[in-house]
Amino acid sequence: MTEEKKNGVMDKKVSRRNMLKMTGIGAAGIAIGASGMGGILSTFGKDFVAEDDDSTAKNKVNFYGKNQPGITTPAQSNIYFASLTVLVKTKEELQKLFKDWTPAAVKLMNGEKIAAQTNDMVPPPDTGEAKGMDAQNLTLTFGVGPSLFKKFDFGDKKPAELKNLPHFPKDQIEENYSHGDICIQACADDAQVAFHAIRNLVRIASGRVTMKWSQAGFNAVPMTDGKPGTPRNLFAFKDGTENPRGQADADKVVFAQSSETKSWLVGGSYLIARRIQMHLETWDRTALDEQEATFGRHRDSGAPIGKTGEFDAMEIDRKDEKGELVVPDTSHVFLAKSVKSRLLRRSFSYASGVIDSTGAHDAGLLFISFQKDPKQFIEIQNSLGRMDKMNEYITHRGSAVFACFPGVKKGSFIGEALFSTL
Ligand code: HEM
Numbered sequence: 181m182t183e184e185k186k187n188g189v190m191d192k193k194v195s196r197r198n199m200l201k202m203t204g205i206g207a208a209g210i211a212i213g214a215s216g217m218g219g220i221l222s223t224f225g226k227d228f229v230a231e232d233d234d235s236t237a238k239n240k241v242n243f244y245g246k247n248q249p250g251i252t253t254p255a256q257s258n259i260y261f262a263s264l265t266v267l268v269k270t271k272e273e274l275q276k277l278f279k280d281w282t283p284a285a286v287k288l289m290n291g292e293k294i295a296a297q298t299n300d301m302v303p304p305p306d307t308g309e310a311k312g313m314d315a316q317n318l319t320l321t322f323g324v325g326p327s328l329f330k331k332f333d334f335g336d337k338k339p340a341e342l343k344n345l346p347h348f349p350k351d352q353i354e355e356n357y358s359h360g361d362i363c364i365q366a367c368a369d370d371a372q373v374a375f376h377a378i379r380n381l382v383r384i385a386s387g388r389v390t391m392k393w394s395q396a397g398f399n400a401v402p403m404t405d406g407k408p409g410t411p412r413n414l415f416a417f418k419d420g421t422e423n424p425r426g427q428a429d430a431d432k433v434v435f436a437q438s439s440e441t442k443s444w445l446v447g448g449s450y451l452i453a454r455r456i457q458m459h460l461e462t463w464d465r466t467a468l469d470e471q472e473a474t475f476g477r478h479r480d481s482g483a484p485i486g487k488t489g490e491f492d493a494m495e496i497d498r499k500d501e502k503g504e505l506v507v508p509d510t511s512h513v514f515l516a517k518s519v520k521s522r523l524l525r526r527s528f529s530y531a532s533g534v535i536d537s538t539g540a541h542d543a544g545l546l547f548i549s550f551q552k553d554p555k556q557f558i559e560i561q562n563s564l565g566r567m568d569k570m571n572e573y574i575t576h577r578g579s580a581v582f583a584c585f586p587g588v589k590k591g592s593f594i595g596e597a598l599f600s601t602l
Contacts, residue, residue, distance in 0.1 A: 228279040230591045231286035238314040239369065243286045245587040247447055250319030251524070251550050252430050254408045255420065256367040259397040259528040260374040261453065261546060262382065263325075263360030263580060264389040271332050275599040277388055281322070281381055282593040288377045291315030294384070307383065310376040318368040318377055322594050323451050323582030328361040337598060339442050341553050342583050345452070348576070349565040357455040357578025360392045365451065365548070367528075371396065393578070395455060397528025397546040410482060410490065413545055414458050414529045415573070417475050418482035421490055422513075424524050434524045435586075436552040444597035447586030449550045452557045455530070455578030458544035463573050474569045476511030484513075510569045519563045521556040523549040544574065554581055 233242045241249050268274055284294045291314045295305035329338040344359065364381055368374040375396070382391060399411035410418040424433040431437060438446045463471070472478055472485060482490035486498070486506045496514045498506045507514050531543040549557055564570070585595045 228593060229283050231283040231290075232590070233286060234290040234292070237290045237292075239317050240291065240315040241289060241317050241319050243289045243320070243588065244590050247430075247435055247449070247587045248321045248584055249289070249587075250321035250365050250367050251434060251449055251526070251584070252424075252427075253317070253319050253367070255399060255401065255411060255526055255528075256317050256319070256369045256374075257399050257401050257411075258368055258371040258374045259546065259548075260366045260371070260378045260394065261397070261548075262364045262366070262378045262394040263392045263453075264362040264364070264382070264385075265392045266328060266331060266361040266389055268388045271334075271599065273388065274332060275595075277385055278322070278594045278596075278599075280384055282588065284381060284384055285320045285322075285377075285594070288380065289315060289318050289320060291318070291373075294380050307376065307379055309379075310373050313370060313373050316368040316370040316373040318366065318373055320377060320381075321363075321365040321367075321451070321584055323363045323365075323584035324595070324598070325360045325363065325580065325582045327359060331361065334598065337442055337444060339445060339583060341450070341555065342581065343554075345554065345558065345561075345579050345581055348561050350571055351576045351579070353579045354577050357393050357395070359580050360582070362389065363451065363453070363580065363582040363584075371398065395453075395530055395532070395546050395578075397530045399528050413527070414460060414531075414543055415463055415471065415475075417471075417477060417479055418490060419527060419545075420525050421477075421482050422494060422517075424522065430524065433522045433556070434550045434552060440552060444595075444600070445583055445586065449552060449584050450554050450557075451582045451584050452547075452549050452551070452554060453578065453580045453582075454545075454547040454576050456545045456547050457535075457542065457575045457577050459573050459575070460541050460543055466573075473508050473511060474573070476507040476513035508569070510567050512564065512568050512570045515563045515566075515568050516560050519559050521551075521559040523551040523556050523560065525549050544577075550584070 233244055234240065241253055243249060266274065268277065287294050293306035297304050326343050329342065364378060366374040366377040378394070382389065401411050402409040410420050413419040424430050434449050435447055436445050436449065468479065476485055477483060478485060481488060483492050484494045484507060494507070494513060494517060496507050496517050500506055525547070526549070527545050527547045529543070530546050531541060533542050534540070535542045551557055588594055
């Protein structure tokens with residue numbers, strides 16, 4: 181007996197397949213219109229096909245789970261981050277968008293094409309540039325921004341904490357790297373696989389969303405005995421050493437628990453993205469001693485100043501024989517650690533050409549952090565904003581906050597609980 185028959189939904193599926201066949205369209209829920217009709221059209225039917233995580237796929241991260249992938253997943257070497265503006269007008273259409281994205285996301289994370297070509301007279305359903313690649317540890321993480329709740333009335337489902345971040349000292353935030361109704365974070369060990377995922381998800385949603393801004397990023401991830409180490413940022417320091425580790429710690433810091441948030445967001449997390457330009461030319465004229473004092477860590481080992489191991493305890497109140505602080509009180513780590521809040525950092529470097537007015541690299545950090553409440557970030561950034569030595573070398577140019585849904589169960593779709601009373 182087929183899976184479809186067991187579930188008692190065969191008739192619906194067969195008729196849907198027949199319809200797809202009759203119209204010459206792929207079977208994965210992605211409808212391709214004749215090119216004269218404008219290429220990719222909306223998907224058919226009210227429902228969606230629940231795809232399976234393929235446990236035999238190589239270099240594969242599971243899509244389904246308690247929390248979304250791409251949060252506590254070890255950082256891959258590439259990101260393509262997209263912030264989208266929603267064009268549809270009703271919550272039903274918005275819900276349909278997430279239904280359409282769900283099976284496509286599973287297939288992409290399996291390293292599969294989103295749909296097979298069944299008719300050569302129409303544009304290929306999958307754009308094809310990831311053909312021949314395995315899953316490359318692709319993760320897709322979906323979130324919704326404060327502006328979405330201005331466009332759609334979700335009543336008291338809107339969490340009070342989901343709002344644009346306040347202005348911090350020295351911020352030079354530009355709208356074209358900021359905000360958005362929906363975000364999709366695609367991370368993979370191959371840049372083109374990450375790009376392909378966003379390209380196809382946006383294509384499926386053609387006419388229903390537009391891209392507001394996007395940013396590609398990269399990391400050098402050193403491997404030791406097959407295990408990924410801490411990546412270095414463009415200042416050459418290991419970035420991500422002091423992060424929550426393990427599910428229990430992540431539940432404390434990263435994933436909202438029931439009683440801490442709206443029910444649709446339990447198991448979800450807030451993503452904060454900051455596009456931070458790093459003034460590499462100034463940094464490269466700075467002595468190593470000064471660079472290390474800026475962070476409070478040694479550059480090569482990543483160890484706290486005065487220690488040797490990357491994971492040695494960072495004791496910010498340690499004093500030398502003269503009674504002076506070993507880790508300077510203006511250093512990045514001292515200030516980040518001197519407040520109670522913690523967060524999970526999962527940042528990527530970027531290089532996006534040249535700044536016209538100065539001829540400098542337009543390069544820096546696509547800082548991404550996950551926390552159960554944006555106030556964790558705000559507390560740390562306020563501490564840094566006032567006197568962080570690193571401020572001489574950076575400018576924050578983009579800012580966005582998104583509530584990332586909890587993980588998806590097979591048969592359900594991304595963000596289902598947000599729409600549950602429709
Ligand atoms: C270009 C900007 C930034 C750079 C280059 C940078 C770099 C670093 C480095 C090298 C470390 C030490 C190693 C580690 O624990 O990962 C660190 C730690 C840390 N950073 Fe940043 N960072 C940046 C921005 C931020 C921002 C915007 C925040 C949050 C508001 C932040 C929060 C933290 C925290 C919480 C720690 C760990 C402190 C600890 O408990 O030891 N960083 N960062």
